[in-house]
Amino acid sequence: MIKIHNNVKVATDVYFCTHDVLHTMFNDMPGIEGIKRYSKKIEIFDNSFIGAKSTIMYGVSIGPYAIVAANAVVTKDVPEGMFVGGNPARIIGKFEDVNNKRIRFGK
Numbered sequence: 001m002i003k004i005h006n007n008v009k010v011a012t013d014v015y016f017c018t019h020d021v022l023h024t025m026f027n028d029m030p031g032i033e034g035i036k037r038y039s040k041k042i043e044i045f046d047n048s049f050i051g052a053k054s055t056i057m058y059g060v061s062i063g064p065y066a067i068v069a070a071n072a073v074v075t076k077d078v079p080e081g082m083f084v085g086g087n088p089a090r091i092i093g094k095f096e097d098v099n100n101k102r103i104r105f106g107k
Contacts, residue, residue, distance in 0.1 A: 001040075003041060003043045004043075005043075005064075008046070009048075009050070011070070014050050014053070017055060018039055018040070018041065019037055020038050022035075044061075046065075048067070052070045054069070056068070060074050060077055062074070063080035065081045065095040066084070067082075069089075070085075072085045073089060074088075074089045076089075082094060082095065083095060
């Protein structure tokens with residue numbers, strides 16, 4: 001249910017949620033039955049980074065050269081080369097800007 005491509009870095013305590021469990025509640029209620037478990041895969045493409053304590057929800061793709069900030073809750077696809085953060089995660093910058101800032105920091 002989780003496909004991780006090449007050179008992906010995942011920090012500590014990241015939670016990958018590939019399904020929900022609401023079906024168990026609904027199926028235990030009188031008059032409601034046959035609700036199926038909802039699940040979808042998560043895919044993380046090449047050269048991406050997932051920050052500590054992030055949550056990646058089902059059905060999400062994280063594009064190549066993407067960065068997910070610490071504690072982000074990713075509920076939608078992350079486009080290639082974007083830096084996202086927050087709850088829910090939104091675009092806050094570009095991969096290349098973060099890379100250039102780190103290069104300048106090291107000098």
